[in-house]
Amino acid sequence: MIRFFLSRLLQAMPVIFIVITATFFLIRSAPGGPFDADKVVSQEVIERLNERYNLDAPLHQQYFDYLSHLIRGDFGPSFRYTNRSVTEMIGAGLPITFELAIYAIMIALIIGISAGMLAAVRPNTAQDYIPMSLAMTGICMPSFLLGPLLVLVFGIWLQWLPVSGWGYSPGDKILPAITLGSTYAAYIARLTRGGMLEVLNQDYIRTAKAKGLSTSKIIFKHALRGGLAPVVAFLGPAIAGLLAGSFVVETIFQIPGLGRFYVQAAFNRDYTMIMGTTILLSCLIVFLNMLSDLLAVWLNPRLTLDAKH
Amino acid sequence: MATDSLQQYQDVVFDQGRSPWQDAWYRLKQNKLAIISLNFLAALVVIAVLTPWLAPYGYETQNLALGASGPSTAHWLGTDIHGRDLMTRLMYGGRISLMVGFAATAVSLVIGVLWGAIAGYVGGLTDTVLMRIVDILYALPFMIFIILLMVVFGRSLLLLFLAIGLIEWLTMARIVRTQVMNIRNQEFVSAAIVTGLSHWQIISRHIIPHIIGPVIVYITLTIPSVMLLEAFLSFLGLGIQPPQSSWGVLISGGVETMEEYPWLLLFPGLTLSATLFALNFLGDGLRDALDPRATRD
Numbered sequence: 247m248i249r250f251f252l253s254r255l256l257q258a259m260p261v262i263f264i265v266i267t268a269t270f271f272l273i274r275s276a277p278g279g280p281f282d283a284d285k286v287v288s289q290e291v292i293e294r295l296n297e298r299y300n301l302d303a304p305l306h307q308q309y310f311d312y313l314s315h316l317i318r319g320d321f322g323p324s325f326r327y328t329n330r331s332v333t334e335m336i337g338a339g340l341p342i343t344f345e346l347a348i349y350a351i352m353i354a355l356i357i358g359i360s361a362g363m364l365a366a367v368r369p370n371t372a373q374d375y376i377p378m379s380l381a382m383t384g385i386c387m388p389s390f391l392l393g394p395l396l397v398l399v400f401g402i403w404l405q406w407l408p409v410s411g412w413g414y415s416p417g418d419k420i421l422p423a424i425t426l427g428s429t430y431a432a433y434i435a436r437l438t439r440g441g442m443l444e445v446l447n448q449d450y451i452r453t454a455k456a457k458g459l460s461t462s463k464i465i466f467k468h469a470l471r472g473g474l475a476p477v478v479a480f481l482g483p484a485i486a487g488l489l490a491g492s493f494v495v496e497t498i499f500q501i502p503g504l505g506r507f508y509v510q511a512a513f514n515r516d517y518t519m520i521m522g523t524t525i526l527l528s529c530l531i532v533f534l535n536m537l538s539d540l541l542a543v544w545l546n547p548r549l550t551l552d553a554k555h
Numbered sequence: 556m557a558t559d560s561l562q563q564y565q566d567v568v569f570d571q572g573r574s575p576w577q578d579a580w581y582r583l584k585q586n587k588l589a590i591i592s593l594n595f596l597a598a599l600v601v602i603a604v605l606t607p608w609l610a611p612y613g614y615e616t617q618n619l620a621l622g623a624s625g626p627s628t629a630h631w632l633g634t635d636i637h638g639r640d641l642m643t644r645l646m647y648g649g650r651i652s653l654m655v656g657f658a659a660t661a662v663s664l665v666i667g668v669l670w671g672a673i674a675g676y677v678g679g680l681t682d683t684v685l686m687r688i689v690d691i692l693y694a695l696p697f698m699i700f701i702i703l704l705m706v707v708f709g710r711s712l713l714l715l716f717l718a719i720g721l722i723e724w725l726t727m728a729r730i731v732r733t734q735v736m737n738i739r740n741q742e743f744v745s746a747a748i749v750t751g752l753s754h755w756q757i758i759s760r761h762i763i764p765h766i767i768g769p770v771i772v773y774i775t776l777t778i779p780s781v782m783l784l785e786a787f788l789s790f791l792g793l794g795i796q797p798p799q800s801s802w803g804v805l806i807s808g809g810v811e812t813m814e815e816y817p818w819l820l821l822f823p824g825l826t827l828s829a830t831l832f833a834l835n836f837l838g839d840g841l842r843d844a845l846d847p848r849a850t851r852d
Contacts, residue, residue, distance in 0.1 A: 261691055269703065276707035386831035388783055390790040390803075391824045394810040402814055490698035494790065498810075508699070509791060512706040524699050 250540075258532045265528045266316070266521070270309055273517055299325060312521070321522040326514045332522035335507060340526070342412055343503035346422055346495070347488045353427035354434055354484070359477065361431070362438025363465065366473070369443060377435060384432030389491055393425040393498040412501040422499045426491055430484050434477055442473035482538030486531040579768070582844040589840025592833035599830060603650045612640040614647050615798065623816045633818045635808070641819065644800060645826055651801040652827070655715060656782040660774055662720025663781075667727025668770065674728070675735030676758065686732065689725050697722040701784075705793040715794060719781050730773055734766045768845035775838035779831045786827060802827045 296302045300311060315322060321332035361377035368374055400421065401409035408418040445451065446469055454464045492505035500506075504523055511519035583589055602609060611631075618638030626633045632641040674685040701718050708714055738744060738761065747757050786803030788794035790810075795801045802823050809820030 257690075264691070268700070272700075272703055272707060382832065382835065383828075386779075386828045386835060388786060388827075390787060390810075391806055391820075391828065394813055394820060395824065398813050398817060398820070493698075493702070494787065497791065509702065512702050515706075520703070524703075527699060 251536075254536050254539075258536070261532060262525070262528055266313070266525055267309075269521055269524045270312065271305075273515070273520055274305060274308075276515065299323070316525075321525075322518040324516055324519050326511070326516040326519065332518050335519065336504065336522055336526060339502060339504040339507045342501060343489070343492050343496070343505060346412075346419075346426060346492060346501065346503060347485065349419065349423035350427035350488055351430065351481075351485060353423055354430035355477075357427075357431040358434025359438050359474070361435040363442060363470075363473075365435070365439045366442035366446060367461075367465065369439075374439075378439065381432040381435040384428045385436075387428070389425050389429060390494045390498065392428060393421070393495060396421050396425060397498070410498075410500040412499070412503070418499075422495050422501060425498070426488060426495045429491070430488065433480065433484070437476040437480055438473065441476040442469060445469045445473040448472075478538060478541045480538075481541070482535040485534045485538075489527055489530065579844045583840055586840040586843065588836045589844075592836040592840070595829070595833045596837065599649065599833075600653065602646060603653050606646045606650055610640075610643040610646050612643045614639075614643060616640070616643075623812070623819070625816075625818055632822045633816075635819055636812065636816070641822060644805060645802070645823060648800045648802050648805050648823070649826070651712075651795055651799055652782055652785060652803070652830075655712070655719070655785045655795075655801065656778045658716045659719035659723065659781045659785075660777045662716055663723035663727055663777060664770070664774060666720070667724035668731050668766075670724065671728035671731030671733075672735050672758075672762070672766070675732040676739060676754075676762070678736070678739075682732070686729075689728055693725055701788065702791070702793060705788060712795065712799075715785065715788070719784050722784075723777050723781060727770070727773055727777070730769055731766055734769055735762055738762055738765045772838060772842045772845055775834055775841055779834040779838075782827070782834075783831065802830075 293302070300308060303311070312322070319333075321336070324330050324332050324335060327335070358381075361381060365374040365377050397409045400407045406417075407421055408415045409421075411418045412422070413419070442465075451464060451469060454468050459467075489505070492503060493509050494505075495501070496503045496506040497509060504527070507519065508523040508527070510516075511523060616639060618634065621634055621638040623636045623638070624630065624634045630640050630642070632645065634640055635644070670685060670689070674682045701722070704714065704718050744757060744761055747761055752760075782802075785794055785801060786806065789801055789803030790807045792807070795804050797804070805823035806820065806827065809816075809823055813820040
């Protein structure tokens with residue numbers, strides 16, 4: 247276990263390092279800088295700004311300065327929002343993005359697993375076809391289409407739910423969470439169905455049936471654990487995808503989370519903010535992938551942590 | 556119908572014998588959804604190619620006096636706020652969306668197949684190094700990079716192909732490598748080596764025919780994910796640049812005015828979803844047809 251963690255950590259280091267380096271040089275090589283946006287300012291002011299934010303140093307010098315600050319946990323000041331540090335802004339955005347992702351993944355798991363189980367118990371009947379067609383619809387309905395449609399129907403036509411915001415009025419978290427979760431609910435339903443079908447054909451399930459166990463006991467006690475293995479393997483990438491999907495959902499619903507910050511920072515050439523969010527999101531994704539590998543082993547004792555090769 | 560087709564099946568099998576490709580085509584034809592999807596997609600491609608002659612109006616033809624109007628006999632799918640015919644714009648947008656889908660998939664196909672085939676065929680240290688690189692790239696948050704790339708280097712169509720193709724080749728490389736490795740260790744390849752065939756002959760006669768199936772299946776599944784990615788970027792304002800448009804751009808524009816003119820969102824959305832539907836169904840059908848042993852998902 248500890249060996250697994252250490253080796254994965256060692257693998258993660260170069261990945262994170264590549265991310266930091268590539269992002270750093272990529273944004274610096276972009277035409278346009280953070281200060282040439284809306285206002286026309288004099289050359290002198292620009293020079294002073296560049297000096298203040300260490301933009302006048304040679305590029306490699308900036309790079310090493312950034313790294314040495316980073317090691318001390320300092321993401322630097324935001325270029326766009328004066329007097330706010332990147333750490334502060336991430337601190338404000340991260341909990342919101344996290345909350346949204348947790349609601350979304352809960353919705354995805356509950357709907358996806360129940361639909362997949364329903365389908366697997368009676369394959370090739372209406373109980374299979376209806377949830378699976380819905381799942382296909384979910385996969386083919388991207389969040390940037392589903393979100394506005396939900397807003398149109400439930401927010402504008404029926405006026406049941408607020409159309410935007412996060413925590414300002416009751417119920418405004420429902421539509422974003424559904425929008426973000428639905429695609430993953432669909433994938434999870436398909437994975438659950440596939441996994442369950444395979445497990446339900448195994449000998450030990452036949453034994454359990456022969457012992458006279460009830461159907462619900464067979465499914466929940468014996469089949470589910472093995473049948474969910476593909477779902478667990480999918481969870482790591484899914485959560486990584488959720489974080490990326492939050493770009494769109496946070497933009498549609500005007501939620502002040504990390505995804506929206508990232509897109510804005512990219513448009514504004516807010517160098518430090520881009521670096522900060524990129525590093526954070528990459529670390530999260532790497533960590534979540536590690537976690538889902540661990541969970542997969544826990545669910546299926548026949549796998550071992552070192553058996554990947 | 557069941558006995559009829561069984562009879563046909565037996566006729567063919569017993570009288571002439573069938574190649575694996577005929578076999579696969581037969582299995583695919585049994586899958587109605589896949590065949591409907593195939594026809595739908597073929598129609599889409601034909602429409603996209605012939606758009607300049609088929610489109611009822613000019614792409615930029617405005618009718619400001621008319622403005623946004625709902626579906627009518629003159630404009631089947633309505634018009635946008637500048638009075639431009641929505642169906643015409645959907646047809647032109649489809650050209651771009653499909654082109655991005657095919658071109659980016661082609662990029663990923665070339666890189667992925669070469670990479671995976673070399674890793675699988677050569678093996679040893681080469682394999683280890685190549686696949687480690689794939690592992691590391693897998694862990695990178697690509698969506699973030701693509702957004703950056705598009706912001707930083709401007710929204711050119713060529714860059715879009717390359718950027719999307721550069722993410723999508725990873726899975727292709729893995730699939731091809733596994734497949735090539737399996738085949739390379741089979742006895743008929745050893746036999747081919749013993750009879751003195753060159754590497755190139757072995758690759759072209761024995762390896763390629765065996766990997767085409769899984770590659771085709773994966774292509775049909777890559778195209779929708781690429782089109783989705785393009786639409787996603789266009790929605791964020793990072794994809795195709797006006798005056799060109801794609802389905803993603805039309806959806807994004809439709810969202811802005813969906814309260815007053817919902818059809819500007821509904822029709823592009825429906826078109827994109829239907830296309831993705833068809834591609835996914837065709838992919839599923841092809842997987843069942845080309846590799847009967849593989850289970851779904």
